[in-house]
Amino acid sequence: MLSGLELSFNTSFSSQMEPVSVRMEDEEPGRFYKMHYCPLCHYISFNKTNVTTHMRTHTGEKPYQCSYCPARFSDHSSHRYHVRTHTGDKRFKCDLCDYSAYRKSTLRNHHINRHEKSVFQK
Numbered sequence: 001m002l003s004g005l006e007l008s009f010n011t012s013f014s015s016q017m018e019p020v021s022v023r024m025e026d027e028e029p030g031r032f033y034k035m036h037y038c039p040l041c042h043y044i045s046f047n048k049t050n051v052t053t054h055m056r057t058h059t060g061e062k063p064y065q066c067s068y069c070p071a072r073f074s075d076h077s078s079h080r081y082h083v084r085t086h087t088g089d090k091r092f093k094c095d096l097c098d099y100s101a102y103r104k105s106t107l108r109n110h111h112i113n114r115h116e117k118s119v120f121q122k
């Protein structure tokens with residue numbers, strides 16, 4: 001799909017840099033799509049926001065500030081989950097015990113480690 005596309009990469013960066021967008025023709029003639037890539041490395045995505053967030057790993061930019069503590073984050077979702085640690089918003093509840101978590105993935109890990117393993121250990 002990316003055959004024939006040659007990307008050049010920069011070695012200097014600035015927090016003002018933008019993802020580079022390339023309009024590409026699909027395998028089906030007449031159909032086009034956009035690929036976005038980081039001008040500093042080989043990261044490529046169909047989603048421009050993903051590339052913008054990725055580029056912050058190069059620039060060190062952390063635009064999301066916690067209103068409860070000095071913590072800063074490069075992406076909105078990490079910021080949102082962090083704020084829940086201050087507010088106590090544990091919206092993911094275990095159906096088998098009183099455990100609750102800030103993240104769905106943490107609840108899933110709890111379920112596997114606490115409940116599924118105990119079934120196999122008996």
